[in-house]
Amino acid sequence: MAKKEAEPKIILEREYIIPLRREWLKVPEYKRANKAVKAIKEFLVRHMKVYDRDLRKVKIDILLNNELRFRGMRKPPARIKVKAKKKDNGIVNVELFEIPKVIQYKLDREKRIAEKGEKEKAEDKKRAEEMRKAAEAVKKGAEEEAKEEGKEKLEAEKIEEKKEKKEATKEAGLQRAEKMARQRKHEVGGKVKQPKIHRMALQK
Numbered sequence: 001m002a003k004k005e006a007e008p009k010i011i012l013e014r015e016y017i018i019p020l021r022r023e024w025l026k027v028p029e030y031k032r033a034n035k036a037v038k039a040i041k042e043f044l045v046r047h048m049k050v051y052d053r054d055l056r057k058v059k060i061d062i063l064l065n066n067e068l069r070f071r072g073m074r075k076p077p078a079r080i081k082v083k084a085k086k087k088d089n090g091i092v093n094v095e096l097f098e099i100p101k102v103i104q105y106k107l108d109r110e111k112r113i114a115e116k117g118e119k120e121k122a123e124d125k126k127r128a129e130e131m132r133k134a135a136e137a138v139k140k141g142a143e144e145e146a147k148e149e150g151k152e153k154l155e156a157e158k159i160e161e162k163k164e165k166k167e168a169t170k171e172a173g174l175q176r177a178e179k180m181a182r183q184r185k186h187e188v189g190g191k192v193k194q195p196k197i198h199r200m201a202l203q204k
Contacts, residue, residue, distance in 0.1 A: 008087035015097055018043050021078040029074040036068050036076040040094065044084050048092050061095035063103060
Protein backbone atom coordinates (compact mmCIF):
# COMPACT_ATOMS: atom_id res chain seq x y z
CA MET A 1 0.00 0.00 0.00
CA ALA A 2 1.45 3.36 -1.04
CA LYS A 3 2.28 5.79 1.75
CA LYS A 4 0.59 9.18 1.84
CA GLU A 5 2.83 12.04 0.79
CA ALA A 6 3.65 14.46 3.60
CA GLU A 7 2.12 17.93 3.34
CA PRO A 8 4.63 20.62 2.33
CA LYS A 9 5.94 22.73 5.21
CA ILE A 10 6.12 26.52 5.31
CA ILE A 11 9.77 27.61 5.19
CA LEU A 12 9.33 31.36 4.72
CA GLU A 13 6.56 33.78 5.69
CA ARG A 14 6.62 37.53 5.01
CA GLU A 15 4.33 40.57 4.79
CA TYR A 16 4.56 43.16 2.02
CA ILE A 17 2.85 46.36 0.92
CA ILE A 18 3.02 46.03 -2.85
CA PRO A 19 2.76 49.22 -4.99
CA LEU A 20 0.53 48.66 -7.99
CA ARG A 21 -0.22 52.10 -9.50
CA ARG A 22 3.06 52.49 -11.37
CA GLU A 23 2.50 49.09 -13.00
CA TRP A 24 -1.16 49.28 -14.05
CA LEU A 25 -0.66 52.79 -15.45
CA LYS A 26 1.51 51.22 -18.17
CA VAL A 27 -1.44 49.39 -19.78
CA PRO A 28 -4.92 50.34 -21.14
CA GLU A 29 -7.72 50.80 -18.62
CA TYR A 30 -9.50 47.53 -19.43
CA LYS A 31 -6.30 45.56 -18.63
CA ARG A 32 -5.44 47.21 -15.32
CA ALA A 33 -6.76 44.49 -12.96
CA ASN A 34 -4.92 41.76 -14.87
CA LYS A 35 -1.74 43.84 -14.81
CA ALA A 36 -2.14 44.30 -11.04
CA VAL A 37 -2.28 40.51 -10.59
CA LYS A 38 0.83 40.09 -12.73
CA ALA A 39 2.62 42.87 -10.81
CA ILE A 40 1.95 41.05 -7.50
CA LYS A 41 3.36 37.82 -8.93
CA GLU A 42 6.47 39.54 -10.31
CA PHE A 43 7.08 41.31 -6.99
CA LEU A 44 6.80 38.09 -4.96
CA VAL A 45 8.87 36.05 -7.40
CA ARG A 46 11.66 38.56 -6.90
CA HIS A 47 11.38 38.97 -3.13
CA MET A 48 10.51 35.38 -2.12
CA LYS A 49 13.44 33.93 -4.15
CA VAL A 50 11.40 31.68 -6.45
CA TYR A 51 13.57 29.44 -8.62
CA ASP A 52 13.78 30.59 -12.29
CA ARG A 53 11.30 33.37 -11.39
CA ASP A 54 8.42 31.19 -12.55
CA LEU A 55 5.16 33.15 -12.14
CA ARG A 56 3.12 29.92 -12.14
CA LYS A 57 4.55 29.07 -8.70
CA VAL A 58 2.77 32.06 -7.13
CA LYS A 59 -0.81 31.18 -6.13
CA ILE A 60 -3.14 34.09 -5.39
CA ASP A 61 -5.97 33.62 -2.87
CA ILE A 62 -9.55 34.14 -4.08
CA LEU A 63 -10.19 36.91 -1.52
CA LEU A 64 -7.10 38.80 -2.74
CA ASN A 65 -8.23 38.38 -6.36
CA ASN A 66 -11.72 39.69 -5.45
CA GLU A 67 -10.14 42.65 -3.63
CA LEU A 68 -8.21 43.57 -6.76
CA ARG A 69 -11.35 43.42 -8.94
CA PHE A 70 -14.26 44.47 -6.72
CA ARG A 71 -14.36 48.00 -8.23
CA GLY A 72 -14.06 46.61 -11.76
CA MET A 73 -11.28 45.85 -14.21
CA ARG A 74 -10.48 49.55 -14.72
CA LYS A 75 -10.00 50.59 -11.08
CA PRO A 76 -7.71 48.26 -9.10
CA PRO A 77 -6.23 49.56 -5.81
CA ALA A 78 -3.04 51.64 -5.90
CA ARG A 79 -1.30 49.45 -3.28
CA ILE A 80 -2.19 46.36 -1.31
CA LYS A 81 -0.91 44.65 1.83
CA VAL A 82 -0.41 40.91 1.53
CA LYS A 83 0.94 37.94 3.46
CA ALA A 84 3.14 35.51 1.49
CA LYS A 85 3.99 31.96 2.56
CA LYS A 86 6.64 29.93 0.76
CA LYS A 87 6.57 26.14 1.09
CA ASP A 88 9.40 23.65 0.71
CA ASN A 89 8.06 22.55 -2.71
CA GLY A 90 8.70 26.07 -4.09
CA ILE A 91 5.04 27.20 -4.18
CA VAL A 92 4.22 30.66 -2.80
CA ASN A 93 0.67 31.22 -1.49
CA VAL A 94 -0.46 34.85 -1.26
CA GLU A 95 -3.43 36.14 0.72
CA LEU A 96 -4.77 39.40 2.08
CA PHE A 97 -3.03 40.56 5.23
CA GLU A 98 -6.33 41.69 6.76
CA ILE A 99 -9.72 40.57 5.52
CA PRO A 100 -12.23 43.47 5.26
CA LYS A 101 -14.98 43.51 7.88
CA VAL A 102 -17.76 43.11 5.30
CA ILE A 103 -16.13 40.03 3.79
CA GLN A 104 -15.30 38.65 7.24
CA TYR A 105 -18.92 39.12 8.28
CA LYS A 106 -20.08 37.25 5.16
CA LEU A 107 -17.61 34.43 5.80
CA ASP A 108 -18.69 34.21 9.43
CA ARG A 109 -22.34 34.22 8.34
CA GLU A 110 -21.73 31.40 5.85
CA LYS A 111 -19.85 29.50 8.53
CA ARG A 112 -22.70 30.01 11.00
CA ILE A 113 -25.22 28.84 8.39
CA ALA A 114 -23.10 25.77 7.65
CA GLU A 115 -22.75 25.00 11.37
CA LYS A 116 -26.47 25.53 11.86
CA GLY A 117 -27.20 23.19 8.95
CA GLU A 118 -24.88 20.56 10.42
CA LYS A 119 -26.50 21.02 13.83
CA GLU A 120 -29.99 20.64 12.32
CA LYS A 121 -28.82 17.55 10.43
CA ALA A 122 -27.45 16.09 13.66
CA GLU A 123 -30.73 16.89 15.46
CA ASP A 124 -32.77 15.34 12.62
CA LYS A 125 -30.57 12.27 12.75
CA LYS A 126 -30.99 12.07 16.53
CA ARG A 127 -34.76 12.51 16.21
CA ALA A 128 -34.95 9.82 13.54
CA GLU A 129 -32.92 7.49 15.77
CA GLU A 130 -35.27 8.15 18.70
CA MET A 131 -38.31 7.50 16.49
CA ARG A 132 -36.74 4.29 15.23
CA LYS A 133 -36.06 3.14 18.80
CA ALA A 134 -39.62 4.05 19.82
CA ALA A 135 -41.00 2.11 16.84
CA GLU A 136 -38.85 -0.88 17.76
CA ALA A 137 -40.07 -0.67 21.36
CA VAL A 138 -43.69 -0.51 20.19
CA LYS A 139 -43.10 -3.44 17.85
CA LYS A 140 -41.43 -5.39 20.62
CA GLY A 141 -44.31 -4.60 22.99
CA ALA A 142 -46.83 -5.65 20.32
CA GLU A 143 -44.94 -8.92 19.81
CA GLU A 144 -44.91 -9.55 23.55
CA GLU A 145 -48.63 -8.79 23.74
CA ALA A 146 -49.26 -11.13 20.80
CA LYS A 147 -47.24 -13.83 22.56
CA GLU A 148 -49.22 -13.31 25.77
CA GLU A 149 -52.49 -13.42 23.80
CA GLY A 150 -51.29 -16.60 22.09
CA LYS A 151 -50.48 -18.13 25.47
CA GLU A 152 -53.89 -17.14 26.80
CA LYS A 153 -55.56 -18.64 23.71
CA LEU A 154 -53.60 -21.88 24.14
CA GLU A 155 -54.57 -22.06 27.81
CA ALA A 156 -58.22 -21.37 26.92
CA GLU A 157 -58.11 -24.06 24.23
CA LYS A 158 -56.59 -26.52 26.69
CA ILE A 159 -59.30 -25.74 29.23
CA GLU A 160 -61.97 -26.21 26.52
CA GLU A 161 -60.42 -29.52 25.49
CA LYS A 162 -60.43 -30.68 29.12
CA LYS A 163 -64.09 -29.66 29.45
CA GLU A 164 -64.99 -31.48 26.24
CA LYS A 165 -63.14 -34.59 27.42
CA LYS A 166 -64.96 -34.44 30.76
CA GLU A 167 -68.32 -34.04 29.01
CA ALA A 168 -67.48 -36.87 26.60
CA THR A 169 -66.51 -39.18 29.50
CA LYS A 170 -69.64 -38.09 31.35
CA GLU A 171 -71.83 -38.87 28.34
CA ALA A 172 -70.06 -42.20 27.86
CA GLY A 173 -70.71 -43.02 31.54
CA LEU A 174 -74.35 -42.05 31.17
CA GLN A 175 -74.73 -44.22 28.07
CA ARG A 176 -73.06 -47.11 29.86
CA ALA A 177 -75.40 -46.66 32.83
CA GLU A 178 -78.44 -46.54 30.56
CA LYS A 179 -77.29 -49.69 28.77
CA MET A 180 -76.80 -51.47 32.06
CA ALA A 181 -80.25 -50.28 33.18
CA ARG A 182 -81.84 -51.66 29.99
CA GLN A 183 -80.10 -54.99 30.56
CA ARG A 184 -81.47 -55.10 34.10
CA LYS A 185 -85.01 -54.54 32.81
CA HIS A 186 -84.72 -57.73 30.68
CA GLU A 187 -83.84 -59.75 33.75
CA VAL A 188 -86.84 -61.63 35.23
CA GLY A 189 -86.47 -63.56 38.50
CA GLY A 190 -82.76 -63.29 38.28
CA LYS A 191 -82.72 -64.66 34.76
CA VAL A 192 -82.16 -62.87 31.58
CA LYS A 193 -85.35 -62.62 29.55
CA GLN A 194 -85.01 -64.67 26.36
CA PRO A 195 -85.94 -62.93 23.17
CA LYS A 196 -89.05 -64.15 21.35
CA ILE A 197 -88.50 -66.66 18.51
CA HIS A 198 -90.69 -66.20 15.47
CA ARG A 199 -92.67 -69.08 13.98
CA MET A 200 -90.78 -69.08 10.74
CA ALA A 201 -87.63 -69.70 12.68
CA LEU A 202 -89.31 -72.58 14.52
CA GLN A 203 -90.56 -74.23 11.34
CA LYS A 204 -87.07 -74.31 10.02
